[in-house]
Amino acid sequence: MGKTASETLAVIGLGKLGLGTAACLADRGYRVIGVDNNPAVVAAVNAGRSPLYEPGLEELMGRVRGKLTATGDYRQAIDNSGVVFIFVGTPSDPDGRFSTKDIEAVTREIAPHLKNREDFPVIVLRSTVLPGVCDDVIRPLLEKLSGRRCGVDFGLCHNPETLALGSVIHDFLNPDVVIIGESDARSGEAVSGIYQKVCAGNPPLVRTSLANAEMAKVALNVFLTLKMSFANTLAEMCEKIPGGDVDVISRVLGYHPAIGRKFLAGAIGYGGPCFPRDTRAFAAFARQTGSQAKLARAAEEVNASQAARVVRMVREKLGDLTGKTIAVLGLTYKPNTDIVLDSDSVKIAAALLGAGARLNVYDPAGMENAGKVLGRDNIRYAASAPDCLRGAELCILATPWDEFKDLKPEDFVRNMKKPVLLDCWRLLRRPEFLTRLDYLAVGLNQER
Ligand SMILES: NC(=O)c1ccc[n+]([C@@H]2O[C@H](COP(=O)([O-])OP(=O)(O)OC[C@H]3O[C@@H](n4cnc5c(N)ncnc54)[C@H](O)[C@@H]3O)[C@@H](O)[C@H]2O)c1
Structure with a gap:
């Protein structure tokens, strides 16, 4: 028997976050119709395959084949769905704010299908946006192009993504917090009902205005960049103190209930598609509102200096780098993703190449993407981690x-x-490495 509109959900944008979410919803019993304007994505999804790298997603896609279908046709998706999630990208504009180009394009496609609805469809924006976008851009566009009233004939929610790449499935099913900005209570209830049905335990739900939800998401990420940049500053200072050890400092800070251990590693800079971009957008928004964003700018500044710090440590060990072979293990901006965008590992590799070094590099998932950035000159893409080490005078x-x-x-x-190892994350800080290798690490001073 076919599912009713309330049991059918549409997901617009089957990218890094939309696809995992769509698959989880289908796995929990909803019929899900995905829409993407990339025909290759539509074909892969309908064949039960994942077109992108995300741990666990390929297996999940096989399991939900038939329950999650994809199309390029908005009518088919919107006409049959009670709730429509929007997951398209919001990359940086030249002024640092998020571009709303794709979400506006999607809104224009959705609006005409709201015209003749007898029920109360709810449009849910999941993309990251700055405060005001839902109230000043999305809502007026939907009302104008549908001729219907928001909060009366249809609902609008902002339910920002707090998922992390590499753990999209786990994070969607076990959220730390669910933020729901709502145009009206009925819309908020429709969205919170879905989370209560699909999520483990009873995730904390914060229901609020559209603008507060927009602000909360960006604030969350910016706070994490402050935390990471503070920890990286501690790491640098620990390197200057005889016996200094950033792991001890972050353990102490982490025990404090107001702080917590996560994002306090003290290593190299943050990167990826969200943190740098969200911090820039936050600073741009502060400028626009006449507020200060000194801390966000400081986090960016600290972050921008991290790769050079690692290169300095390499130079202190090897002197002139011309013609020296250095192994770089790991190129993605974090583990469990193939993304190298704004990755500090890639920035370090590029700086070493610029200083005349030859590189052996290896990453479990990011080789292809790194190759597009780093090119082929003076760089060997190794087949495995041990292969990457061959002939190198230092490994990062x-x-x-x-x-x-x-x-x-x-x-x-x-x-x-x-056998010289510079361990940026102190991942191999084990007695056998400390005794058998020349072991250096970010955040450690090994003078007695
Ligand atoms: N990537 C992250 O770690 C992360 C984390 C939290 C929040 N977010 C936010 O989530 C949003 C989505 O991010 P993402 O990484 O999944 O993006 P993405 O670029 O991986 O995916 C976007 C998808 O939308 C499709 N698309 C674009 N325009 C379309 C249109 N007009 N109609 C139909 N499909 C269209 C694209 O083909 C693509 O498959 C962004 O706003 C991002 O800031 C991302």
Whole structure:
């Protein structure tokens, strides 16, 4: 038997976040119709395959084949769905704010299908936007192009993404917090009902205005960039104190209930598609409102200096880098993704190439994307982590993939010209590495 509109959901934008969410919703019993303007994405989804790298997604796609379908046709998706989620990208504009170009395009496609609805469809924006976009851009556009009234004939919610790439499925099903900005209570209830049905436990739901939801999401990410930049500053200072150890400092801070351990590692800079962009947008929004955003700008400044700091440490060890072979383990901006956008590991690799070094590089998932940025000159793309170490005089462990935890001291001793490890995340800080290798680490001073 076919599902009713209230049991059918539309997901517009089957990208890094939309696809995982659509698959989770289908797995929890909803019929889900995905819309994407990329025909290759539509074909992959209908074949039960994932067109992108995300742990666990390929298997989930196979399981929900038939329950999650994809199309390029908005009519088919919107006419049959009670709730429509929008997940298209909002990249940076030249002034640092988020572009609303794609969400406006999607809104124009959706609006005509609201004209003749007898029920109360709810449009839910999940993309990251700055305060005011729902009230000043999306709502007027939907009302104008549909001739219907928001809050009366249809609802509008902003339910910003708090998922992290690499753990999209887990994070969607086990959210720390669900933020729901709503045009009216009925819309908010429709969205919170979905979370109560699909999520484990009883996730905290914060229901509020559209603008507060918009602000809350950006504020969350900016706060995390402050935390990471503070931890990276601590790491740098610990390197200057005899016996200094950033792991001790962050353990102490992490015990404090007002702080917590996460995002306090003290390592290299943050990157990826969200943190740098959200911090820039926050600062731009502050300028627009006449507020100060000194902390956000400071976080950006600290972040921008991290790759050069690592290169300095390499120079202190090897001197002139011309013609020296350096191994770089890890290229993605964090583990469990293939994304290298704004990755500090790639920035470090590029700076070393610029200083005349030759590189061996290896990443479990990001080789293809890194190749597009780093090119082929003076760089060997290795087949495995041990292969990456071959002939190198220093190895930088730049991205803390779990796979690298399985490396043994022998891998370094046997393969490298000189077994020197610069461990940016102290991932291999184990006695056998400290005794058998020349072990250096970000955030550690090993003077007695
Ligand atoms: N990537 C992250 O880690 C992350 C985390 C939290 C929030 N967000 C936010 O979530 C939003 C989506 O991010 P993403 O990383 O999934 O983006 P993405 O670029 O991976 O995916 C967007 C998808 O939308 C499709 N699309 C674009 N225009 C369309 C249109 N007019 N009609 C139909 N489909 C269209 C594209 O083909 C693509 O598949 C962004 O606003 C982002 O800021 C991202």
